[in-house]
Amino acid sequence: MALKKPTADDERLETAANDAFYPANLTVCMWVRCDTITTNGRFYHGVEVSVGGCLWRIDGSDRWNLLYAKSGGTGYVNVARSDGPSAGVWYFTLASVTSSGSYVMRVDGSRTTGSGAALVSGVATASPTIGAKADGGNPATCTIADFRFYSRALSQAEEDAIQHGHGQDGIAEGLVSRLQLLDREPGATADSTAPVDSTRAQTWATTGIGDALSYEPGPFPIRRRAR
Secondary structure, eight states, rough: OOOOOOOOOTGGGOOOOGGGGSSEEEEEEEEEESSSTTTTTTEEEEETTTEEEEEEOTTTTOEEEEEEBBBBBEEEEEOOOOOOOOOOOOEEEEEEEEEEEEEEETTTTEEEEESOOOOOOOOOOOEEEEEOTTTSSSBBEEEEEEEEEEESOHHHHHHHHHTTTTOOOOTTTEEEEEEEBBSSSSOOOOOTTOOOOGGTTOOOOOOOTTTTEESSSSSOEEEEEEO
């Protein structure tokens, strides 16, 4: 595969330090298409007990599942929607947690909300990853596009704007990192079935089966094999 080169406008924030992914409030969102349904497959893995962050995955019952580190250093809050993905279908997905413990799990236009223990924030010891755990375990056999991480909760109107904006919504407040995974290079693996802006002739690049993208300080994310 080929990743679009980071530019000053849209991907300069990939150089954020690890601690930036463990704020007191957070939102992680992305487009996802599962090639197969992989139990416990990680779309985003960036959670540490006593430190913070969240995990967005398919759980043991093949449902959309959010797990986040709760305050007090006593473990995690684990919540799931009643539904899960179907293979070969693109979904807009979003998980959001605040310092008060309120959370949102959104799949396309359907929002599941609730409240649990407060989200903790702290100093990270590990890098968050996309598509698998940092050690390559629990890979999600999927394609991921327009990954974003915000250090705040988004409004429902902002969620709608991202879902329907074809990547041109311009919502940048609190944006810690964005990895568009847009592929414009000849001969590279691309997916023309994704929700795209056809007037811009954009296609979405696959992350590949069993690949994980790991955020480290530097101009590019480090790719680690998940298998």
